[in-house]
Amino acid sequence: MRGADQTGWHAADTITVTCSADSRAHEVPDTELAAAARRSDGHYQALCGHRVAAAPMVEPDGQPCLLCAAIVERTTPRRSARQRILG
Numbered sequence: 143m144r145g146a147d148q149t150g151w152h153a154a155d156t157i158t159v160t161c162s163a164d165s166r167a168h169e170v171p172d173t174e175l176a177a178a179a180r181r182s183d184g185h186y187q188a189l190c191g192h193r194v195a196a197a198p199m200v201e202p203d204g205q206p207c208l209l210c211a212a213i214v215e216r217t218t219p220r221r222s223a224r225q226r227i228l229g
């Protein structure tokens with residue numbers, strides 16, 4: 143059962159995707175990428191709620207989306223801090 147998909151995203155399973163509309167690099171859950179591949183509309187729902195129109199992969203990443211970054215940091219605080227300390 144996967145009834146909590148909308149609220150149960152795990153930040154560890156995200157991919158950074160730059161949006162061609164706002165040029166921000168958003169964090170998109172890999173489950174959303176898989177679901178979007180079936181829809182083939184070219185849009186992904188980022189953690190922040192933004193509908194990402196993926197920029198061409200050859201373009202460099204845009205400025206990070208601060209809301210996505212905050213959500214990732216909030217949902218995985220201890221693991222990433224520990225990894226930094228341990229190297």
Ligand SMILES: [Zn+2]
Pocket residue numbers: 167168169188189190191192207208209210
């Ligand atoms: Zn975002």
